[in-house]
Amino acid sequence: xxxxxLLISGVIFGLSxxxxxxxxxxxxxxxxxxxxxxxxxxxLYYSVGAFISYSIFVATGNTWIGMFGGxxxxxxxxxxxxxxVYLRIYxxxxxxxxxxxxxxxxxxxxAIKYIWGLVPRPAPIPIETQVSILGTAIPVYRLIVIGISxxxxxxxxxxxxxxxxxxxxxxGIEDVEHVEGLGINVYKxxxxxxxxxxxxxxxxxxxHAPLIMVDPQMGLNVLAFVFMVVxxxxxxxxxxxxxxxxxxxxxxxxxxxxxxxxxxxxxxxIMLLILLINxxxxxxxxxxxx
Amino acid sequence: MxxxxxxxxxxLLAFLLLAGLRVFLPLPFANEIIIFSIYTMGCNFxxxxxxxxxxxxxxxxxxxxxxxxxxxxxxxxxxxxxxxxGLLSGVMVSVIVGPFFVRLRSDYxxxxxxxxxxxxFYLMExxxxxxxxxxxxxxxxxxMSSTPVLDLTKPSHFFIFAFLVALALWxxxxxxxxxxxxxxxxxxxxxxxKLKFLGYNNFNIRWLxxxxxxxxxxxxxALYAVYFGFxxxxxxxxxxxxxxxxxxxxxxxxxxYGPIVGAIAYTGMKDLISGYIANWExxxxxxxxxxxxxxxxxxxGTLEPILKKDLFRKRILPGLRGKGDESR
Numbered sequence: 001x002x003x004x005x006l007l008i009s010g011v012i013f014g015l016s017x018x019x020x021x022x023x024x025x026x027x028x029x030x031x032x033x034x035x036x037x038x039x040x041x042x043x044l045y046y047s048v049g050a051f052i053s054y055s056i057f058v059a060t061g062n063t064w065i066g067m068f069g070g071x072x073x074x075x076x077x078x079x080x081x082x083x084x085v086y087l088r089i090y091x092x093x094x095x096x097x098x099x100x101x102x103x104x105x106x107x108x109x110x111a112i113k114y115i116w117g118l119v120p121r122p123a124p125i126p127i128e129t130q131v132s133i134l135g136t137a138i139p140v141y142r143l144i145v146i147g148i149s150x151x152x153x154x155x156x157x158x159x160x161x162x163x164x165x166x167x168x169x170x171x172g173i174e175d176v177e178h179v180e181g182l183g184i185n186v187y188k189x190x191x192x193x194x195x196x197x198x199x200x201x202x203x204x205x206x207x208h209a210p211l212i213m214v215d216p217q218m219g220l221n222v223l224a225f226v227f228m229v230v231x232x233x234x235x236x237x238x239x240x241x242x243x244x245x246x247x248x249x250x251x252x253x254x255x256x257x258x259x260x261x262x263x264x265x266x267x268x269x270i271m272l273l274i275l276l277i278n279x280x281x282x283x284x285x286x287x288x289x290x
Numbered sequence: 291m292x293x294x295x296x297x298x299x300x301x302l303l304a305f306l307l308l309a310g311l312r313v314f315l316p317l318p319f320a321n322e323i324i325i326f327s328i329y330t331m332g333c334n335f336x337x338x339x340x341x342x343x344x345x346x347x348x349x350x351x352x353x354x355x356x357x358x359x360x361x362x363x364x365x366x367x368x369x370x371x372x373x374x375x376g377l378l379s380g381v382m383v384s385v386i387v388g389p390f391f392v393r394l395r396s397d398y399x400x401x402x403x404x405x406x407x408x409x410x411f412y413l414m415e416x417x418x419x420x421x422x423x424x425x426x427x428x429x430x431x432x433x434m435s436s437t438p439v440l441d442l443t444k445p446s447h448f449f450i451f452a453f454l455v456a457l458a459l460w461x462x463x464x465x466x467x468x469x470x471x472x473x474x475x476x477x478x479x480x481x482x483x484k485l486k487f488l489g490y491n492n493f494n495i496r497w498l499x500x501x502x503x504x505x506x507x508x509x510x511x512a513l514y515a516v517y518f519g520f521x522x523x524x525x526x527x528x529x530x531x532x533x534x535x536x537x538x539x540x541x542x543x544x545x546x547y548g549p550i551v552g553a554i555a556y557t558g559m560k561d562l563i564s565g566y567i568a569n570w571e572x573x574x575x576x577x578x579x580x581x582x583x584x585x586x587x588x589x590x591g592t593l594e595p596i597l598k599k600d601l602f603r604k605r606i607l608p609g610l611r612g613k614g615d616e617s618r
Contacts (some may be wrong), residue, residue, distance in 0.1 A: 095343040231398060265409065268406075268409045280395070
């Protein structure tokens, strides 16, 4: 049916794709959990991260510096957006903020087209070497991507469970009003969470850029997959996001080995299946009424 | 008789003005406005009446457009049958996917719909490329045969047809607003528990609303296909998923004439701006952010109370202005 080498490279490919999805979806998930917003503009910070890291690479010749620059730029942009737009509309209905965030995404894509033009650009892979796992040549870069995503998961876990601010954020996810009552400025927490989410999306963009071409529509291209990850995992759950990101990654990668168009269709089928069983995804919260 | 006139006069006045546009504006522009306002009406009904926000309207638009295109490209030549098939396929698709979608919470609903739009996009661009010709699209403008009375292959006749369709649709939606069913839709948006308590089935109400709205969208898709004589996956691309939502909000959510006003404003601006700047997404996005920050009433939503008060001397007693009226 399928030889072992193809299978192993397919699994590694799925894991690396899943890592990228996880880094992006975690931002959406955190924002939903704490602020009850669906921040579609995370996809903009992803594009910003990719483009800035590409530009810095062209200027300096070092991809790693580019990635850090992309992360920082994405964080800065998300900080600005949070200050100027979200701070005014947190109180509104969830659909309202979703439309606003979509507007920011569209405007940002327009701005990127204006600055960098429409042509897709190739970003180079920082490490070309390959290692052999069970007789299969695997690019080291993909392994590094997977490693970084697990580091981020560990970091987020430690941050939320071992620091005071993280604990405040977790308390805020349960009940914002009580946290406010304890004298904590929740809007600072909101800003911090949003910037963390934006920075992680930027990191995802910087990491993903060498694997694909950098083009202005890249945010809209991964949009569907990131949503599937968030929906399957359940909005607001970090563990669910990790599980579903790797699930979607594997389904995409292994599905395409069996029958190429399956790569786009299979995650959708799985999402429908899971939503049929559980309306709020695998680990979704039932806190919010419709 | 007087009551009948009072019921109709708003719609007739609006469409008289719309017909007046035909005199001042070039024909393609007027056609585009009419189709676009039909397209937006579906989204407006979902968002304003039932409280579902949908970023997946292009999916249903594509269903209608491709059903029409397949018929006209492979099987027949009569555009009327093509439009009818587009409408029927819209009903079919929304009846099938409806039960899965309407059970979801509003936020999940939006995301699932968006995912559906992307899936349809890939389906049409890659997987069914053998039938849909991928990005090249299907061209069938010359294959459509002329029909008696209203010849849809002529843009001027097409305008009359689209105009009549829109008039019928608006009368239908006004009828829905006045009916018990329309009140039920609003009630599911505001307080579904209470509606359940009164003995109504929330699920069925939402499902029917979903079918109505998406059939309207599919009809717009069929009209697009016949008007341009060309369909490509571009109409369902994720980049355009926000268009109907933007226009709905621009015009005023849940208002009857919002879609028309929004469509005129949006299409007009797009034409104006694209003359100066190549990438108008930036401007549309910023405009939408601005509207959201300024309050979500939209153009018609702001104008309507002023018109009612000053022009027609129609006053709503403050005591009667309940939550239901506000949410409209």
